[in-house]
Structure formats: structure tokens, C-alpha cells
Amino acid sequence: MIFMRNKIASALVCIYMLVTPCHAEEIDAQKLLEQVDDNLWANTKFITGRLIIDNGRKVRTLVQDSWMEGVDRSYSHYKSPAREKGTKMLKIAGKLWMYTPRTDRKILIAGHLLRQSMMGSDLSYEDMMEDHKLSRSYSATHEGFEELSGTRCAILKLVARDKKTTYQTRKVWISPKRKTVLKEERFAKSGKLLKRIMFKDYEQIGERLFPRTMVFRDMLKENTQTTYKFDVIKFDVEIPKKYFSQSILKR
């Protein structure tokens, strides 16, 4: 009798495993987020990129070179259009200095000014400066799976560990296989969707998979989007010390 009961139980388990394979797939959300961070993160980075700002009436393209070191330091130099040429931005810890050649002055963009739109784009200075590891700032929980552009993605809900974090909740669509983010949504405290970011054109760069294109959309605005295209990406490059000094903020 006991033998019969064990047999039935084993059969049920086998049937369950065959019929519902996806339910059986276990995702460690936090670990997956850490793996995504590890893929994207490098001690130093150099990027030549284009920021294509479409405000619904006009499209502007800004070309910039950026050097980044860790989470605290970055330096950007705008090369075009003519109006923005020579503009420089230096981020050191929580402070951002901006130099414009037309005024020949550097301005400290701190505190609430960081929340303003950066050069009319869908990103605030704060968004642009944001370069922290998501796995450190957020607790992740797995919410399910969804097919996105032919890739099966795990949906992770991220809840901020600190009350002072700008976006208290986020949702990320991650390919568990490639450890890459395909989509991210940022929410207000109330749960209202504020921003959507699409990560596209992933390419193998060294040992990492890195998106060549990021499309930012402010979901509260209509017909606006900002596309960040990375034309050149180099990881673990040597950055001259002068790039992270205020003395670089001059003609």
C-alpha cells in the first residue's frame, strides 16, 4: 500500500514538472540584479556618445565625450552643436559643475538645481549623474516573466532601501540568460509611472554586454524622448587626473 502511494506521488511530481516548467524556474532577484551590475560596471569608462533630444517639435543632437571613474567622478565635454560646443560638466561626489564657453564661467549645479531638465532633455542633471549600483540601492523581488523583443525577461520590482532615493520604486526587465537590462521603468512614491528607459543594441565589448542605445521617455510629457547613443565605449581606461579637477573647466 505504501509502495503504491509513493508511486502515485512520484508520478504526480513528474507530471507537474513536465506541464509547468516555467513555474519551476527559480529566480534569485537580488543575485540577478548584482549580475547585471557586474556586467555594466567598470572602474573606469570612456564614452563618445550622441544625445538626441526630441521635444516633439524639434530634434537636437549633442555630441559628447565622457570619462567616468567609479560612482563619484565623471567629466563630459560637449563637442557639438555649435551652441553647446565647449560646454563641460564635471561631477565630483554629489556636486556638478558646468562650464559654458559663452559665459566663460563655471556654475555649481547643486541641490535642487540638479532636478531640472538637462539641456531640455527628458533627463534631469540628477538622472544624468546617477551612476550607482542598483543592487546596492534597491531590494529586488521577482514579479514574473515577459517576452520583450523576442527575449524572455524576468521582471524585477526594485524598492529603494533609503527613503531619500529619488525613485522609490523601479521595475526592470532583465534577460536572465544574458544578464542584461532591456527595459526600466521608474515610479513615483504613489506608483505613478514617471520614466521609461529602453536599452537597445547590446554588443559584446570585451567581456561585457553593453547597450549601444538608451531611449529615455518622460511619461508625464507628450511626444518627447531622449536617445543616448554610445558610438565609442572603452572600459578600464586610464583617465588623466586633470580630468577630475576643476581646473579643466576653462577654455
Added chain:
Amino acid sequence: MNWDIANKNFYRQGLRAFLNVLVTALSIIALIFMLSLLNGFQAQATRNLVSTDVGGGHYRVPGLDILTPTEWEDFTMTVPPVLASLPKTDKAEVLVQQGQLYPNRRLFPVQLRGIEMDQSLLSLPLAGLKLYDDKLRDVIPAVVGVKMARKAHLKKGDTVVLKWRDKGGAVDARDVLIVDVGDIINPRVDDGVVWLRLDHLRTMTDRENEVSWVAVREFLGPVQGFEFHGIELLMSDLLALLRQDRINSKILWGILMVLVCTSVFNTQILNIFKRQKEIGTLMALGMAPGRIVRIFTLEGVLAAFWALVLALFLGVPFFIWFQGVGFDVSHLSEASFPIRETIYPDYQPREILVSVLIVFALIIASAWVPVKKIIRLDPTLALRGRAIT
């Protein structure tokens, strides 16, 4: 005797005298009108500011500057007990924060102004907000002014998204229901302002019991942690503007007075030139030159006197009529002046009296200066009409 001679001579001048009187009378009317209109403007602006925003002054968080929106979030404090315990008729707690409204999904930076619902110190059309309780729900009730509604293309019943930051810096957004479009007489608390219940704004921004300022009926002495801003300080920009306007009006009045005095001066010069023989005869008959000067000066005084009578005759009906129709300054509200309705002149008897006396003194002086040379006149030359060439 002097008076009789002066009177006869004055009337003999005919049209010349009448024109002098008319110009002087019109100048007096213009002067009183300008001063009274500025008084009316200031009184009305003060009344509007006091009733909608200033009260008897603000106890503000030190360092708060209403013209620096990026710092509003850094200057809030818990209401001190001495102010919290005031009756609702004597204080209005106000919290000001930055926000971003998205009418038609376009960004519109706004000032979020939360005010106590049961206060009666300030007069604002916020009855629509009183219908809601203190619990914050998914849709937040808000009131905007007519000007703000026009600029942001909002109307009563519209729902728009509002974005803001809480005390920690976390971003939040919800739908806002425009429960009313209020007729706010002070554009400074209308343009770019979204009015909310204070309890709602405090919950939204995690600022329990915090304020940016407390408007009070009167100064209550120093309050720990707060600084008092009186009406004059809160209206300093407007008062400076009015001061400048008064200077401008004085310049205009000065020009008018120069014209009047020139006219009187010119008349007097012409008088003594044309009446040399008369002056010579009077001197030959033994009249003292000083007395002749007094007679001629009295003629000027007569001009001033009749100008005053004519000013009364023409001015009083004009001022009464104008007090009825007023002066439309609706265009000023576009420039953020705290006046949107018609303004009415404010006549100050003391100011009018002083102004009229100044006009009198100037006319007498300009009547005397040209005739004082009679003292030095040679009677024989004057008799032949060659004393003044």
C-alpha cells in the same frame, strides 16, 4: 487802496489774465489728480496684498526668499507654540513648495501653496477645498486663480498630473483635480500658484506641522527661530516702485509749474514794459516804489486766487465724476501688480492743501521777481517810456 488798484489793473489785462488763470487752474487740477491717483493705487495695492497674502506681517523661516524657488524646500520649520496657539482669525499657516504640473502633458513649473482651511485672516476663494477632508486620496483637490487657469489652459473639473518631491527628496506624482478657478485679486498669489489644503501638502511632502511662514494680524514680538517681516518689508518692491512713480510725477509737475511760472513771469514783464509811463506817473505823484511793487505783485496773487477758484469750479465736478468711473488698470495684473480691478483716487486734504500752497507761493514769487526792478527805476525815463528797453 493797493487792492483796488491791483484789482482794476488785473481785470484790464483781459484775455492775458484769463489764460494765466486757466493754465494755473489746470495745473492745480493735474497735480491733485496725479497725487490722488497714486495714493489710490498704493491704498488699493496695500489692501489687496494685506487681505490675500501679507495680513499684518509674516513670521518667516530665516533665509526664505520667495523669489528663489529652488530653496523653498530648505526653509521650512515646525510652527512654534506661540504662533500655533493663536486663534484662527489672527493667523494663517502657509507652506510653500516647488511642483511641476503637466497640463496637456506639458511641463509647467508651479508654486504649491498650502494654507489652513479654517483661517479667516486672509481672504481667498478657497471654498472648494473646504469640501474635502484632511485625508490625502489618489486625486488631490486644488484651486487655481483665473490668471493661472488661463496660462495653463485649465478649467474647473480638469484633472492634471502634479509632480513634487517629499522632504527626503523622493519624487512623487498624483492626479490633481481643479475643484475651482478662483477670482484672486492679487496676481502674485495667482500666477503660477496651485492652492492646496495645508494638511494635504504636509502629507504629500512628509512635513508634519511645518510651515514656510505664518501670516499674523499683528506683530507679536520676537519668536524663537523665526524672523518677522512687516507689511512694508513684504511690499518693499511695490513701495519702491510707487516712490519712483512719485518722483516721476514730481518731475512732470515741475514741468507744469515751470510753464505756469513762465506764463506769470512773462505777463508781469510785459506789464511793466507796457505800463512804464503809468509807473513813472505814479512815482512822479509820490507813490513809493515799494508800494508800486506790492500793487504789481498783488496782481499775481489775484491770478493765483482766481486760478484756485477756477480749479474748484472745474476740478470738483471732474473729481466727483472720476470717483464714479475710476481708472481701469486691468492691464497691470499682467505685470504682477497686486491690482486687477479699477482704481479710484484717494484725496488727502492735507496733501492737497500743501500742494496748493506751494503753487501759490511759486506764483507769487514769479509775479514778484520781474517787478522788483521797479524800485530801481528812474521816474523821468519811465515817464518817457525808456526806463525798460
